[in-house]
Amino acid sequence: MEEMTEQERQLVDWLADMNEDDAIDLARRMLLEEGANPLRVLELCRAGMDIVGKRFEEGEYFLPELVLAGEMLETIGAIAKPLITHAPGEEPKKLGRVLIGTVHGDLHDIGKNIVSFMLDINGFEVKDIGVDVPVQTFLKEIDAYKPDVIGLSGFLTLAFDAMKETIAAIDGAGLRGSTKIMIGGGQIDETVRSYTGADAFGTNAVDAVSLCKRWVGVAA
Structure with missing residues (x-):
């Protein structure tokens, strides 16, 4: 991520520190009054969430903090998303x-x-x-939506068994076909x-x- 301005660093810090009102006010001001690039603001949100995730892993934060972080992200996202512009008259075709x-x-x-x-924004x-x-x-x-990609998320180690069980059931039901399955969350690696x-x-x-772009044949 490119060098942050003082204001941008402040937003990341407030998000990471659960300073909800200040973080949302600052994001709103950056987006609506100062014309900040909405993708940049979302990138800052992601940086803040990375810190929240680390603090959770280290036992400094617990579930209520994760929930609050998600709510902050949702609020800022709702302001930022409509500001992401596409070429005039060009309604982007969904990739998959x-x-x-x-x-x-x-x-x-x-x-x-x-x-x-x-x-979504990609x-x-x-x-x-x-x-x-x-x-x-x-x-x-899966049967109703016919996705190109299935994403299974899980943060706890017990989720690995649930992922295995879910994927085995998708295979068993004959629903995997050409659909790709990706997993993510917590301590996931090649072994998992x-x-x-x-x-x-x-x-x-x-x-x-x-991954999704590669699988649907779009250059990442």
Whole structure:
């Protein structure tokens, strides 16, 4: 990420420190009064969320902080998204469909929300089916939505078994076909990817966007 101005650093700090009112006021002012680039503001939000994630891993933050961080992101996103401009008269064609959800037994949605958000602003049609999603719900949604990519999210280590179970069920129901499956969240690496049977894993939202672009044949 390029060098931050003092104001930008202030926004990241306030987001990371759970200073909700100040962070939202500053983001609103940057976007609506100062004409800041909305993608840049979203990038700052991501930087703030990265710090929140680290503090959570280190036991400094707990679930209520994660929930609040997600709410701040949603509020700022709602202001920033309509400001992302496309060429006049050009309604961007969606690159592909992504179905995303947090696997059963896991209630974390910050990472998932950030991934959904980043995919959305990068031109994908995203259907987010929430947290603690039972295997059967995934099967039903995949059958109805026919996604190009399925994203399974999970922050806790117990989510790895739920991911494995979900992917095995997708295979068993004959729903995998040409659909690619990516996993993300928490401590996910190649060993976990191999264990769950997913096609790939991402360590952050940028990875997820790159994977999806590659899979639908668009240069990342």
